[in-house]
Structure formats: structure tokens, C-alpha cells
Amino acid sequence: xxxxxxxxxxxxRYRLTTHERNSNIPARLVNGNSPECLKPTSSYGGCxxxxxxxxxxxxxxxxxxxxxxxxTVLSSGSSLGLLLDAYDxxxxxxxxxxxxxxxxxxxxxxxxxxxxxxxxxxxxxxxxLKILQEHADLVPVxxxxxxxxxxxxxxxxxxxxxxxxxEPCSLPDGPTHQIxxxxxxxxxxxxxxxxxxNVCPCQCSGVWKLPTGFINKSEEIFSGVVREVKxxxxxxxxxxxxVAFRHVHKVAFEQSDLFFVCMLKPxxxxxxxxxxxxxxxxxxxxxxxxxxxxxxxxxxSKRVIDICAAAxxxxxxxFINHHLTSKFDGKLSHLYYNHEMVKKxx
Amino acid sequence: xxxxxxxxxxxxRYRLTTHERNSNIPARLVNGNSPECLKPTSSYGGCxxxxxxxxxxxxxxxxxxxxxxxxTVLSSGSSLGLLLDAYDxxxxxxxxxxxxxxxxxxxxxxxxxxxxxxxxxxxxxxxxLKILQEHADLVPVxxxxxxxxxxxxxxxxxxxxxxxxxEPCSLPDGPTHQIxxxxxxxxxxxxxxxxxxNVCPCQCSGVWKLPTGFINKSEEIFSGVVREVKxxxxxxxxxxxxVAFRHVHKVAFEQSDLFFVCMLKPxxxxxxxxxxxxxxxxxxxxxxxxxxxxxxxxxxSKRVIDICAAAxxxxxxxFINHHLTSKFDGKLSHLYYNHEMVKKxx
Numbered sequence: 001x002x003x004x005x006x007x008x009x010x011x012x013r014y015r016l017t018t019h020e021r022n023s024n025i026p027a028r029l030v031n032g033n034s035p036e037c038l039k040p041t042s043s044y045g046g047c048x049x050x051x052x053x054x055x056x057x058x059x060x061x062x063x064x065x066x067x068x069x070x071x072t073v074l075s076s077g078s079s080l081g082l083l084l085d086a087y088d089x090x091x092x093x094x095x096x097x098x099x100x101x102x103x104x105x106x107x108x109x110x111x112x113x114x115x116x117x118x119x120x121x122x123x124x125x126x127x128x129l130k131i132l133q134e135h136a137d138l139v140p141v142x143x144x145x146x147x148x149x150x151x152x153x154x155x156x157x158x159x160x161x162x163x164x165x166x167e168p169c170s171l172p173d174g175p176t177h178q179i180x181x182x183x184x185x186x187x188x189x190x191x192x193x194x195x196x197x198n199v200c201p202c203q204c205s206g207v208w209k210l211p212t213g214f215i216n217k218s219e220e221i222f223s224g225v226v227r228e229v230k231x232x233x234x235x236x237x238x239x240x241x242x243v244a245f246r247h248v249h250k251v252a253f254e255q256s257d258l259f260f261v262c263m264l265k266p267x268x269x270x271x272x273x274x275x276x277x278x279x280x281x282x283x284x285x286x287x288x289x290x291x292x293x294x295x296x297x298x299x300x301s302k303r304v305i306d307i308c309a310a311a312x313x314x315x316x317x318x319f320i321n322h323h324l325t326s327k328f329d330g331k332l333s334h335l336y337y338n339h340e341m342v343k344k345x346x
Numbered sequence: 347x348x349x350x351x352x353x354x355x356x357x358x359r360y361r362l363t364t365h366e367r368n369s370n371i372p373a374r375l376v377n378g379n380s381p382e383c384l385k386p387t388s389s390y391g392g393c394x395x396x397x398x399x400x401x402x403x404x405x406x407x408x409x410x411x412x413x414x415x416x417x418t419v420l421s422s423g424s425s426l427g428l429l430l431d432a433y434d435x436x437x438x439x440x441x442x443x444x445x446x447x448x449x450x451x452x453x454x455x456x457x458x459x460x461x462x463x464x465x466x467x468x469x470x471x472x473x474x475l476k477i478l479q480e481h482a483d484l485v486p487v488x489x490x491x492x493x494x495x496x497x498x499x500x501x502x503x504x505x506x507x508x509x510x511x512x513e514p515c516s517l518p519d520g521p522t523h524q525i526x527x528x529x530x531x532x533x534x535x536x537x538x539x540x541x542x543x544n545v546c547p548c549q550c551s552g553v554w555k556l557p558t559g560f561i562n563k564s565e566e567i568f569s570g571v572v573r574e575v576k577x578x579x580x581x582x583x584x585x586x587x588x589v590a591f592r593h594v595h596k597v598a599f600e601q602s603d604l605f606f607v608c609m610l611k612p613x614x615x616x617x618x619x620x621x622x623x624x625x626x627x628x629x630x631x632x633x634x635x636x637x638x639x640x641x642x643x644x645x646x647s648k649r650v651i652d653i654c655a656a657a658x659x660x661x662x663x664x665f666i667n668h669h670l671t672s673k674f675d676g677k678l679s680h681l682y683y684n685h686e687m688v689k690k691x692x
Contacts, residue, residue: 149479149499151499172560175522199436247682248679325645334594
């Protein structure tokens with residue numbers, strides 16, 4: 001067991017994106033556990049900085065071994081002032097080390113309380129507590145001590161605690177959006193690739209529509225839409241451009257949704273549907289597609305299809321993806337913009 | 347206490363967006379608890395459908411009152427076959443009613459186990475379990491029974507359980523993205539509004555950059571960027587267009603990030619900085635801004651600024667927001683597209 005004195009988290013750390021810095025996400029919560037964490041990383045407007053997975057030269061606020069017995073912690077927790085293994089962040093907050101939590105709930109409750117008192121005395125602000133799924137017993141303990149749920153993903157939940165009474169909480173939200181894609185695929189005969197979905201227990205159940213879906217975790221928009229079209233219809237396509245996107249709130253899980261409409265070029269023509277999701281798919285004449293009463297009555301959908309048809313005739317330019325890296329950027333990062341217009345610049 | 351027989355969730359329900367339907371998010375998890383839940387709602391490609399907050403004519407799989415005592419449940423749970431209050435979803439899964447969970451952990455463990463056995467026998471697939479923060483004691487119980495964390499937000503955590511052994515889990519992910527915005531504001535003297543941030547402990551600490559930030563929950567891109575610029579610099583602006591967006595993965599909290607670069611028109615000129623976030627802000631000559639060595643070395647940032655400068659000179663067209671509703675859409679929904687090109691169509 002090691003007890004280190006209060007100190008900042010050292011001079012090596014991960015780089016944040018430009019807007020993340022503004023939003024008080026501590027550097028250690030950014031890409032801290034990714035397999036890429038030994039790489040230097042920065043982003044638009046960012047700068048050079050490094051941190052190894054285990055940190056170099058980092059100094060903690062205090063540390064307690066997860067192997068301590070319940071009795072040891074209970075008897076010594078308050079008298080010796082044992083604290084959770086945690087680190088300062090650059091916003092005056094504290095990040096608790098998830099790997100070093102005591103596994104017993106009572107031991108955790110005791111040391112968490114002592115740690116919070118200590119951080120309050122030191123004028124700390126936000127406290128970040130990531131609890132791995134195997135330590136789920138600790139979740140109700142943290143809630144009882146006043147923590148709130150922040151976000152969760154497979155394998156862990158993140159909780160936060162805001163210490164100052166005289167200052168509103170300025171901790172940033174967790175992820176808020178799901179990303180959907182829809183593909184407009186038209187062949188040389190001006191026939192659009194359309195589908196009817198299995199689950200559509202509503203008045204539009206007979207409507208032929210574009211193939212759509214969510215992108216997977218860490219998937220690109222340009223490849224996600226090609227995959228979705230392939231999965232649903234069996235048609236191979238090539239991504240051309242994003243022609244529009246729709247932003248809507250309070251949809252799935254009460255969260256927000258960004259939906260990107262993409263032009264795709266067909267590379268095959270034989271349809272094989274995914275029967276789990278799709279009832280039917282076919283190539284449908286554009287005029288017939290648009291003459292469905294649903295599209296005549298729906299201004300949003302009508303506008304989208306009009307834009308796609310114009311893009312097909314080269315009368316519209318949307319955004320194309322460009323893999324641009326900065327000198328300090330080790331990450332795969334795509335910038336989408338109006339390529340037709342930028343061609344004139346260079 | 348009421349026990350209802352197995353049945354579907356009734357013919358009235360919420361509408362899903364086009365791509366949500368494809369991704370197996372049950373209708374009841376879409377906007378189910380929002381204040382707008384008495385409104386009809388649909389979206390791009392969607393259709394008309396309604397559901398009241400408490401449902402109309404809904405029929406559950408089984409129901410147990412949260413007021414049952416521990417002993418009542420333990421003694422009767424297995425023998426009488428009491429089940430959690432839950433509803434079928436349209437993908438062969440089950441959604442447990444969060445308001446009606448037993449508050450005692452042992453009672454919950456017993457009835458959860460009985461319910462899972464029942465649903466397995468009935469060939470159910472995905473099980474959705476939302477646990478409110480005040481029932482945090484139930485989280486470790488659910489994890490012990492084999493549930494996984496799905497996502498969380500202030501006040502609740504969602505867990506899922508996939509029943510079929512012979513079929514991979516097809517439940518969709520929770521929210522995966524944070525949305526950032528950056529504002530390019532240039533005045534008539536070709537001076538750009540730039541900032542230096544307080545927290546930038548790195549080699550770029552002296553770099554002047556565009557004001558950036560995250561949008562708030564349920565905030566629009568076009569208003570979020572105006573708010574961020576106002577908060578950081580005190581400058582009032584008008585949104586003109588999105589000129590580009592960047593997509594990057596495994597950043598904050600290991601999640602993904604979409605960053606929208608926006609052209610803004612300045613409506614005021616006197617700078618008042620937010621000293622909590624910003625060290626300094628000023629109007630800076632465009633050439634001087636671009637001649638900072640950071641931008642000369644960073645292709646991504648350089649391209650973004652070149653695009654913004656071209657847009658300022660009307661030599662570039664990005665995407666503008668349009669509030670388009672469909673006949674069946676009660677939601678505020680914004681479609682962003684290349685307005686200059688579409689003007690030719692109508």
C-alpha cells in the first residue's frame with residue numbers, strides 16, 4: 001500500500017479535443033483506457049501531449065489497495081485517513097481509479113465517506129467514479145453517499161458527485177446522440193432501391209422507403225451506410241456524399257438523434273433481403289416511389305428525396321469525407337465538407 | 347394486485363424514426379416518458395401513431411405491486427408464479443415497468459428469477475430493465491442474474507438481458523456520440539473572433555483558436571453554437587450555416603464525437619470573456635490568425651479555416667437548417683442541407 005501526497009496528475013496526459021477542453025471533461029477520461037492509449041493523440045485545434053496507459057510520473061491523492069481486508073479498512077479507514085486511489089483533474093476535480101476500489105461494500109462506504117470529506121476540505125469540485133460491472137455491489141453505496149448516475153456502457157457505470165454548495169455543477173453530460181444513416185441508391189434506369197420493413201405496425205406499413213439503420217460503435221458514417229444497405233438488401237454500393245442530415249430530440253431512450261442521408265452508387269443489382277429486418281426490397285421507378293401518398297403528404301421526406309434526385313443529376317453538392325490528420329493527430333479523423341466548392345480554392 | 351395474462355402491448359404506441367425501427371429499439375422506449383408523450387409523434391419516413399403516458403388498452407405480461415412485503419413475495423413468488431410488471435415489445439422482447447419494481451432486493455431477486463424463467467419458456471429475446479436511482483439497491487441483483495449495463499442518464503440506469511443461446515444479441519446500443527460546435531465569426535475588417543482557453547496545459551497553450559463547446563441536451567446545433575460564442579466571448583451572433591463536420595472515435599468516455607463548424611455573423615463587437623473558461627479573447631486579423639505556426643502545421647485546422655474564409659467571401663456553400671415537419675410529425679425536427687443548390691430546384 002502506498003500513500004502519496006496531494007499533487008497534480010503530472011505533466012504527461014492525454015490531449016482533449018478543442019471543445020472537450022471547454023466542457024470540463026478531464027483529460028484522464030478521454031481515451032484513457034483505449035488500446036491506443038500509448039499513442040500521442042490530439043485533434044482539431046489540439047496539441048501534442050502523451051500519456052502511457054499507466055501514466056508516467058503521475059502522482060495521486062492517496063491510494064488504498066483493493067486487497068485490504070474489510071476489518072483493516074474499517075478499523076483504520078478514518079483514524080489513518082486512508083483515501084481512495086484518485087487523481088486530480090485539470091478542472092479542480094478528482095478522478096477515482098476504478099481498478100483499485102475495495103470490493104466489499106462496507107469498506108467502500110467507509111473509505112468513500114472519508115475521501116469525500118478530505119476532498120471537500122481541499123476545495124475539490126467534481127468527483128468522477130467509474131464502477132466496473134464486477135463491482136456492482138458498490139453502486140448503491142455510491143448513490144447513498146450522494147453520487148448521481150452520469151452514463152454507462154457495457155461493463156461499467158460512471159457516477160459523479162459535485163462538491164461545491166455555492167456553485168452550480170459544471171460537469172459535462174455523457175453521450176447524448178445516436179447516429180442513423182439512410183442510403184439513396186439509384187441505378188441507371190432511374191430506379192431507387194427501396195424496402196418494406198418487417199416491424200411497422202402502423203398506417204405506413206405499406207410504404208416503400210430507403211434502407212436505413214444505425215451506425216455501429218466507432219463506425220464511420222460513409223462505411224456504416226454502405227454496410228446497412230448491404231445487410232438489408234444484399235446490394236453493394238459505393239459512398240458518394242452526405243446530402244443532408246436531420247437533427248431531432250427526445251427519441252430513443254429520451255436521447256437525441258442525428259440522421260445522415262447519403263448518396264450511394266450501386267455496384268450490384270441482385271437483391272437478397274435480410275428476412276429478419278426486411279419484408280421486401282426492390283428497384284422502384286423514382287416517379288412511382290415519390291407518388292406514394294405518404295411522400296406527397298410528408299414535406300420532410302419529399303424534400304430529402306428531391307435533394308437526392310438532384311444530386312443524382314449532379315445538380316446538388318453535399319459533403320464528402322476527407323481523412324485529414326494534423327501534425328499531432330494520431331487518430332483516424334474524418335472531415336466532411338463541400339468538396340465541389342473547395343476544389344476551387346486549391 | 348392485478349395479474350394479467352400474456353398479451354401484446356396494445357395497438358396504440360409511439361412511432362419510431364425510420365432507422366430506429368430497423369435497430370430493434372422497442373416503441374415503448376422511444377419517448378415513452380417524455381412530457382410530450384401525449385402528442386402524436388413520427389419522423390422522417392415515419393407514420394401516425396399515438397400512445398398516452400399510461401397507455402390505452404395496454405395489457406401486461408404480469409404485474410406485482412411495489413407495495414407487497416418481502417415475505418409475501420418470497421412466500422408466493424415462485425408458487426403462485428408472480429411476475430414482474432412487463433410488456434412485450436415488437437421485436438419479441440420484454441420491457442419491465444420501472445415504476446412497479448419491488449423495492450426490496452431479495453424480493454426483486456426472487457421475482458426477477460421467476461420472470462426470466464417464464465420469459466425463457468415463452469421464447470422471449472431481449473429484456474429491458476430500467477432501474478430508477480432510488481432503487482439503486484436492485485442494480486447488483488440484476489447484474490448477478492446476468493443483466494448487463496446498457497446506458498445511464500441522470501436518475502436511472504438501463505440494463506439488458508439477452509435470452510436466446512442460439513442467436514447473437516441484436517439489441518441496439520445506447521447513445522454513443524457527443525456533439526461539439528465551433529463558431530467562425532469574422533467582422534467587416536476581416537478580423538476573426540479568437541480565444542485562448544484557461545485549461546490548455548500543453549504546447550499549444552499560446553494558440554489563438556475559434557470558440558468551441560458542446561451543445562446542451564436537446565439543444566439545436568444552430569442555437570448551441572451561438573450560445574457558446576456568447577458565453578465565452580460576450581459576442582452576439584447569428585447562425586449562417588454549417589460549413590463542415592468532423593467525426594472522430596474513442597474520445598471522451600471512450601465514445602465518439604461529431605464536431606460541427608459553423609459560420610456566424612457578428613451582431614456586436616465588445617468582448618466580455620467568461621473568465622472561468624477563457625483566458626483571453628480578441629478580434630484577430632485573418633492572416634495573422636492563420637500564420638500561427640500551429641495552423642501552418644495542422645492540415646485539419648488549416649482546411650477548416652480556409653473553408654470558413656471562402657464561405658465568408660460567398661465562395662462556398664454549406665448546410666442550412668430548415669424546420670420541416672411531416673404531416674404526421676408533432677416533433678421539432680431540423681433538416682440541414684445545401685440551401686444554395688436546392689433554391690434552383692424550386
